[in-house]
Amino acid sequence: MTGTLDTLVAQAQKGDQQAFFQLYQQFKGKVYAICLRLCADRAQAEDATQEVFLKIWQQLPQFRGDSAFSTWLHPIACRTAVDLWRKNKVSRLSTDISELAEVGLPADHPDAELEKAILRLPDQARAVFVLFALEGYQHQEIAQMLQIATGSSKAQYHRARQLLMGWLDAE
Amino acid sequence: MQNNKLDQRLAQLPEHIAPTAELWPALATRLASTAQQNPMAAVDRHEPATTSSGWWYGMAAALLLSVLGWWQLPAGQQQGANTPELAALPVAAAPMPAATSNNKAGRADVGRTEWQLISLFETDKARLLKQLTVVPAEYGDWQQQLAIWQQASRQIQQALSYQPDQPVLLRQLQRIQQQQLAYLQKLVQSDLS
Numbered sequence: 001m002t003g004t005l006d007t008l009v010a011q012a013q014k015g016d017q018q019a020f021f022q023l024y025q026q027f028k029g030k031v032y033a034i035c036l037r038l039c040a041d042r043a044q045a046e047d048a049t050q051e052v053f054l055k056i057w058q059q060l061p062q063f064r065g066d067s068a069f070s071t072w073l074h075p076i077a078c079r080t081a082v083d084l085w086r087k088n089k090v091s092r093l094s095t096d097i098s099e100l101a102e103v104g105l106p107a108d109h110p111d112a113e114l115e116k117a118i119l120r121l122p123d124q125a126r127a128v129f130v131l132f133a134l135e136g137y138q139h140q141e142i143a144q145m146l147q148i149a150t151g152s153s154k155a156q157y158h159r160a161r162q163l164l165m166g167w168l169d170a171e
Numbered sequence: 172m173q174n175n176k177l178d179q180r181l182a183q184l185p186e187h188i189a190p191t192a193e194l195w196p197a198l199a200t201r202l203a204s205t206a207q208q209n210p211m212a213a214v215d216r217h218e219p220a221t222t223s224s225g226w227w228y229g230m231a232a233a234l235l236l237s238v239l240g241w242w243q244l245p246a247g248q249q250q251g252a253n254t255p256e257l258a259a260l261p262v263a264a265a266p267m268p269a270a271t272s273n274n275k276a277g278r279a280d281v282g283r284t285e286w287q288l289i290s291l292f293e294t295d296k297a298r299l300l301k302q303l304t305v306v307p308a309e310y311g312d313w314q315q316q317l318a319i320w321q322q323a324s325r326q327i328q329q330a331l332s333y334q335p336d337q338p339v340l341l342r343q344l345q346r347i348q349q350q351q352l353a354y355l356q357k358l359v360q361s362d363l364s
Binding site for chain 1: 174177180181183184185186187188189190191192194195197198199201202203205206207208283284286287
């Protein structure tokens with residue numbers, strides 16, 4: 001498996017689009033999950049996913065194999081998604097869960113209720129929450145990425161948790 | 172809800188979510204015109220051969236595209252439609268590269284992006300055609316409409332044989348494929364409703 005992945009990466013680094021297609025198939029779910037949770041909009045998440053893979057394609061020759069490919073890919077995905085999130089964010093606090101029907105969660109999602117609740121969070125609280133709780137970033141890094149104060153990141157995270165617990169209790 | 176209960180549920184969220192739309196065709200088109208950042212990378216690309224034949228095939232495809240909008244309408248909305256039944260369209264898997272190499276330029280294979288576009292399209296098309304059982308009367312000439320799209324696709328593929336991975340032609344091919352898939356989707360939905 002690793003050997004196959006290494007081979008695909010090596011081929012894609014030489015400009016082989018078929019090899020890159022295999023990498024795309026392998027990692028599109030991971031990238032799309034990050035983008036969907038940050039953007040909370042299917043169309044934007046699809047655009048962001050494309051942007052991420054374009055960047056991966058462009059930067060692929062710089063990958064030296066010092067870390068796992070998925071580890072190398074992760075910050076590219078998060079930072080690209082955050083860039084698009086920043087461009088597209090609209091101040092909103094959706095309280096109607098039916099508005100989220102179009103995000104297209106798979107039918108076999110193990111906890112669609114929680115997923116939809118995350119997508120309902122206000123933009124900044126959601127971005128902080130996703131990056132901290134799901135993607136493993138620290139508040140200082142998040143503050144830098146989102147161009148906010150570290151204290152704001154912590155406050156938004158706390159706010160997101162309170163909202164989620166309140167919504168999930170109510171349902 | 173307790174904090175630890177929320178944490179437990181968060182830990183069970185999937186790391187992967189499959190996108191509902193197939194993003195590769197559009198991405199592949201963009202990749203074709205996007206260079207990798209390392210100039211030393213051994214990029215295996217076809218040299219575009221700018222021949223007058225390629226240009227003419229491209230123009231023919233563009234002209235054919237321009238009439239397709241009319242064909243997208245259900246039969247009842249078209250004026251003067253008089254379309255005989257055609258034989259069932261092939262739903263076989265994507266043609267292998269060698270299958271389209273019989274052109275005057277003696278080209279050995281098709282562009283990679285083009286092949287991927289065709290491969291994904293044929294898979295989606297076959298899937299939709301399988302779902303189709305009864306076509307509503309207003310779409311009675313659906314096979315002819317698909318045949319026209321196929322003809323346009325062939326023209327573009329012919330043009331691509333002279334200019335492999337040419338971004339404009341790839342976009343045209345992709346647009347035609349998307350139109351066909353949207354049309355088939357509409358047929359399937361009409362069939363279900």
